[in-house]
Amino acid sequence: xxxxxxxxxxxxxxxxxxxxxxxxxxxxxxxxxxxxxxxxxxxxxxxxxxxxxxxxxxxxxxxxxxxxxxxxxxxxxxxxxxxxxxxxxxxxxxxxxxxxxxxxxxxxxxxxxxxxxxxxxxxxxxxxxxxxxxxxxxxxxxxxxxxxxxxxxxxxxxxxxxxxxxxxxxxxxxxxxxxxxxxxxxxxxxxxxxxxxxxxxxxxxxxxxxxxxxxxxxxxxxxxxxxxxxxxxxxxxxxxxxxxxxxxxxxxxxxxxxxxxxxxxxxxxxxxxxxxxxxxxxxxxxxxxxxxxxxxxxxxxxxxxxxxxxxxxxxxxxxxxxxxxxxxxxxxxxxxxxxxxxxxxxxxxxxxxxxxxxxxxxxxxxxxxxxxxxxxx
Ligand SMILES: *Cc1c(COP(=O)(O)O)cnc(C)c1O
Numbered sequence: 001x002x003x004x005x006x007x008x009x010x011x012x013x014x015x016x017x018x019x020x021x022x023x024x025x026x027x028x029x030x031x032x033x034x035x036x037x038x039x040x041x042x043x044x045x046x047x048x049x050x051x052x053x054x055x056x057x058x059x060x061x062x063x064x065x066x067x068x069x070x071x072x073x074x075x076x077x078x079x080x081x082x083x084x085x086x087x088x089x090x091x092x093x094x095x096x097x098x099x100x101x102x103x104x105x106x107x108x109x110x111x112x113x114x115x116x117x118x119x120x121x122x123x124x125x126x127x128x129x130x131x132x133x134x135x136x137x138x139x140x141x142x143x144x145x146x147x148x149x150x151x152x153x154x155x156x157x158x159x160x161x162x163x164x165x166x167x168x169x170x171x172x173x174x175x176x177x178x179x180x181x182x183x184x185x186x187x188x189x190x191x192x193x194x195x196x197x198x199x200x201x202x203x204x205x206x207x208x209x210x211x212x213x214x215x216x217x218x219x220x221x222x223x224x225x226x227x228x229x230x231x232x233x234x235x236x237x238x239x240x241x242x243x244x245x246x247x248x249x250x251x252x253x254x255x256x257x258x259x260x261x262x263x264x265x266x267x268x269x270x271x272x273x274x275x276x277x278x279x280x281x282x283x284x285x286x287x288x289x290x291x292x293x294x295x296x297x298x299x300x301x302x303x304x305x306x307x308x309x310x311x312x313x314x315x316x317x318x319x320x321x322x323x324x325x326x327x328x329x330x331x332x333x334x335x336x337x338x339x340x341x342x343x344x345x346x347x348x349x350x351x352x353x354x355x356x357x358x359x360x361x362x363x364x365x366x367x368x369x370x371x372x373x374x375x376x377x
Contacts, residue, residue: 015344050254060233068190082133091143196347321364
């Protein structure tokens with residue numbers, strides 16, 4: 001695989017959208033084909049096979065022309081009647097709670113501070129105390145860079161008769177996730193994060209039981225009806241017009257991901273994360289600038305790191321200084337907007353590419369620190 005940096009237009013280390021290789025972008029100029037014909041169905045079958053190898057599932061993978069938030073809504077609209085328990089540890093897991101509320105659900109939250117992780121006993125206590133139909137959780141919480149062990153939560157949810165709904169928008173394709181083996185009931189992601197594709201597609205897997213139960217859900221809506229998605233997937237089609245140009249890019253990317261192998265892809269992401277963490281830790285010794293990592297050790301996402309800045313340095317000026325050196329990193333998100341910046345080390349980037357980005361970050365931040373006399377050597 002070519003390093004993503006070969007793209008002629010600046011280098012994106014944003015936690016979505018991520019850098020897309022030019023040969024993937026070029027696929028989108030292929031001519032149209034009808035979406036109810038043989039050629040389309042053959043392409044869709046190849047795409048499905050690739051996606052199943054990424055989700056590690058034998059279930060169909062639904063492909064929607066929507067941003068990932070649409071499929072968050074899909075998860076809720078199709079869930080059986082009942083209250084939702086949302087595990088909230090950052091901006092995107094809070095979004096899931098809001099999506100559920102806006103669909104008319106009663107939502108209870110287990111809230112931990114941003115950057116925090118969940119105590120499994122506490123989750124168990126809440127589920128034992130009250131009946132919930134589903135639990136929502138962010139696998140990789142993109143606002144803080146915290147990775148949640150969703151595999152450990154699944155049996156607890158099931159023990160109490162609740163489905164586990166997983167937002168793996170910045171996880172899937174970068175951070176290890178095994179849908180079938182972990183017993184996850186609904187998992188969704190988007191195209192523009194670790195899958196390194198243009199924005200505009202969402203993907204989801206629902207367990208057979210989830211789809212069966214959905215059939216009895218009234219007013220589950222039309223566009224995100226998983227019963228429709230499921231029956232069309234069986235014919236290698238989508239219920240309404242697919243974003244065919246985006247599917248061309250997806251088909252090519254599935255081929256490349258298959259050739260890399262999902263396990264090697266996970267390993268590459270861990271290596272990119274570790275390079276980032278080592279860099280953060282070394283900034284104090286090398287440059288006298290104290291940076292911090294929001295996510296605690298043992299719960300750091302392989303795809304995104306939120307880095308705290310010394311007092312007096314703002315995320316805005318840091319990003320601008322890094323951009324001036326040819327790299328685009330992410331700003332802080334939500335309540336961490338001013339005090340952190342985020343590096344999206346995900347998608348098709350390499351460890352060497354991440355190191356070049358970190359080098360640019362280092363010069364930019366050191367210059368800012370010197371200018372403000374924050375250096376305490
Ligand atoms: C980006 C992101 C979303 C939202 O995805 P959209 O494609 O913008 O709708 C949701 N959850 C997480 C964890 C994300 O990183």
